[in-house]
Amino acid sequence: MSSPARMPWGLVSALSTAVLISYGTIFYAFALIIEPMERELGWSKTALSAAFSLALGSSALFSVPVGRLIDLGHGRAVMTGGSVLAALLLALWAWTDNYPTFLLIWFGLGIVMAAVFYEPAFAVLAGQLGLLTRRGITIMTLVAGFASTVFIPLTHVLIEGFGWRGALLVLAAMNLGLCAVLEALCIPGATGPVRHPAPAHVSAAASDPRRVLSSASFWFFVVTSVLQGMISTGIPVHLVPMLVERGFSLDAAVAAFAVIGPAQVAARFLTGFGERALSLKGIGVLTMALNVLAFGLLPFIPAGSWLIMLFAAFYGASNGMMTIVRALLPPELFGRENYGVIQGMISLPVRVAMAATPFAFGIIWAWWGTYEAVMALCFLMAFGSLVAFMLNLAAAKSSESR
Incomplete structure (x- = not known):
């Protein structure tokens, strides 16, 4: 429409x-x-x-x-x-x-x-x-x-x-x-299927949402979403005990946690109303890069340092921006036709992974004895999501040029 x-x-x-x-x-x-x-x-x-x-x-x-x-x-x-x-x-x-x-x-x-x-x-x-x-x-x-x-x-x-x-x-x-x-x-009542014009590279089979399953770009985007979703579910559960274990006071850990929410909202505001400054694809790269910065910084922050607030701000901003990237980039990459189904196909593996992550982080902590392995894993997942996102953009560009 x-x-x-x-x-x-x-x-x-x-x-x-x-x-x-x-x-x-x-x-x-x-x-x-x-x-x-x-x-x-x-x-x-x-x-x-x-x-x-x-x-x-x-x-x-x-x-x-x-x-x-x-x-x-x-x-x-x-x-x-x-x-x-x-x-x-x-x-x-x-x-x-x-x-x-x-x-x-x-x-x-x-x-x-x-x-x-x-x-x-x-x-x-x-x-x-x-x-x-x-x-x-x-x-x-x-x-x-x-x-x-x-x-x-x-x-x-x-x-x-x-x-x-x-x-x-x-x-x-x-x-x-x-x-x-x-x-x-x-919400308007039932009006029949929602139809949108699709980009040239997906228009030939736009009526079938399963077309995206043959797209490398789709699977790279799924990998990005899964890795980011695992971080965003596991960290809220374990962040406070992780920081306390590293020598931060409970008050400092809670204060750092409290920074995440405002950082999410601020990043969403800047993302949504700064579309002239940065494309959605550019915002996606920034989203993944902020998480890499956050978890690259975390292991080196000494107990009691104000830098923990910088970690929380980077992580919160990335988490907030990812919500918008997940919502708005798929139509740009795969066409606006069948938006709901394609979002569901992305959400399915993401939610399965999210369901397992808090428990998995707990198992890793118990096995390793400290949260060091969890922090390392979060950094690797953040870096992996950035790599997958860059491959996603490259695959999408290659598909458009055919």
Whole structure:
């Protein structure tokens, strides 16, 4: 479809708010709720965390069919249905005392993640905004980037006031009364498959998303996304103990952690509104290079040094920019046709890898005895993602020149 004459602020605002609430009530609330659950039910943190990994796995399984439904014009049904399901599952979680039921709930919440997190919302915006997609997606990531800032303290207050079960019921009500309503009212109804003109090098088979599977550029982009996704999932879980082990005080480690969020938002702002200064491909190179700098610097930072804030700023900026690169570069590389399915095909291996990474980092730490091996692995993954991204650009350029 052609680009709208001006930004449809109602759609962008509604989706941005819904994604912020979805991440806050499902992704970030989990970390606060498992501690009182552990005290009351006696389940270990390992058992509780396994449910979250299960959710990431099920979200991977459903990412491609969800993308296909959105490409067919069913974005409103997918996202509204996902928010209604989220409300039902969070309410069921509030009443459960049975571990197998808890696992089933989180398997279902993985389906919810596939339906209401960034990727489906990006696909909806790509189908509606045309040439304004970059600006709309940037605005969404800026708003949703505050999910942890809003919902970690809010969930803490709710747990203190109502207990973890009562807090879950409030979070469920937010999904039903806010997210589902916003999505139902503001996302356009089914209009048939979304069609876009594709670049010349993909137009011959643009109707079949499987065409990208024969593209070297696609697989290099997947490798980049997997490596970056593993870092972005493993580091938040292990950063504080890693820094404490290296001699930083707990306060300093927490302060460094706190820098990551603002760095993400600042980088997204500069990325989205500085398109005249740097192309998406240039932004991608910068994204990978910042992570290489961050993890190349980390082992050499002495305990107590302010340079740890520089590491956090580099890492946070790279993490924030990667969200936009993942959303906006695939259409430039592979065409805008079948955006949702192609994003799902990229997300599937990324989410599987992300599900395993926190546990894998823990195993490496236990085997090595310190976090040195984890830091080295993060540097190698960051460097590997940069190499894969450069190969991706070279393969894409070669394909275009044929």
